[in-house]
Amino acid sequence: SQTIHQWPATLVQPVGSPLSLECTVEGxxxxxxxxxRQAAGRGLQLLFYSVGIGQISSEVPQNLSASRPQDRQFILxxxxxxxxxxxxxxxxxxxxxxxxxxQFFGPGTRLTVL
Amino acid sequence: DQQVKxxxxxxxxxxxxxxxxxxxxxxxxxxxxxxxxxxxAEGPTFLISISSIKDKNEDGRFTVFLNKSxxxxxxxxxxxxxxDSAVYFCAASAGYGGSQGNLIFGKGTKLSVKP
Numbered sequence: 001s002q003t004i005h006q007w008p009a010t011l012v013q014p015v016g017s018p019l020s021l022e023c024t025v026e027g028x029x030x031x032x033x034x035x036x037r038q039a040a041g042r043g044l045q046l047l048f049y050s051v052g053i054g055q056i057s058s059e060v061p062q063n064l065s066a067s068r069p070q071d072r073q074f075i076l077x078x079x080x081x082x083x084x085x086x087x088x089x090x091x092x093x094x095x096x097x098x099x100x101x102x103q104f105f106g107p108g109t110r111l112t113v114l
Numbered sequence: 115d116q117q118v119k120x121x122x123x124x125x126x127x128x129x130x131x132x133x134x135x136x137x138x139x140x141x142x143x144x145x146x147x148x149x150x151x152x153x154x155a156e157g158p159t160f161l162i163s164i165s166s167i168k169d170k171n172e173d174g175r176f177t178v179f180l181n182k183s184x185x186x187x188x189x190x191x192x193x194x195x196x197x198d199s200a201v202y203f204c205a206a207s208a209g210y211g212g213s214q215g216n217l218i219f220g221k222g223t224k225l226s227v228k229p
Contacts, residue, residue: 004157006157034216042221043120043203043219043220043221043222044158044203044205044219045219046216046217046218046219049216059216088155090157090158092157102148102160102163103160103217104160105150105157105158105159106157107156107157108155108156108157110155
C-alpha cells in the first residue's frame, strides 16, 4: 500500500528565516506530486505540482519554491519567510499518467511565522 | 474567480438524520468531481468521486449526486454519525493530466453531527 510522509508536523519560524518542508511517498512509482496551502478560514490552494523528477509547475506566484530531487521526494522551500506564509501545508500524490486524479494527502505541516 | 463554490461554511445535523452538503461549479470543462473529508490538523481523506458520465455514485452511507445542467453536486450522508463531524471539501478536475487534471477545491463546509 502507498503511504505519504511529511515533516516536520509543526514549525514556528521567524520572519525572514528560510524554510524547507519535505514530503516522501512510498509504495508507488512516478507519482504526480502536489503542494497545497490551507490558510485560516480558506480552502486548499494549489501551490506547485510535479509530474516527474525536476519538473515543477507553479500555480501561484510567491516567495516559495519547490523541488523534486528524487522520484518520490518533493520539497517546499523559501529563502525568506513572510508573515503571510503561515498556514497548513499539505503534500499530496496521485497516480502518474492517469486521466482521473484522485489525490491522496499527507498529514500536513502547521507553519507559524512570527 | 472561484470555480468551485461551497456556499455553506457550516452545517449542523442531528445524529441519524441526513446530511446534505452542496457544491456548485462554473467551469463546464470539469468532468470529474471528488469529495474529501478533513479533520483538524490532518490531511484531507478521499471520500467519494463521480465522473460526468454518471449522475449518482453510492458508497455505503455516502452518495454523491451530479446535476450537470445546473453545474451542481451534492453529498448525502445517511444516517449521519458523530464521527462524520469534519470539514468536507468539494473538488473538481478537467480530467486530463498536467494543469488540466489538477484539482480545484472549494472552501469547505464544516459539518457538525450532534448526538
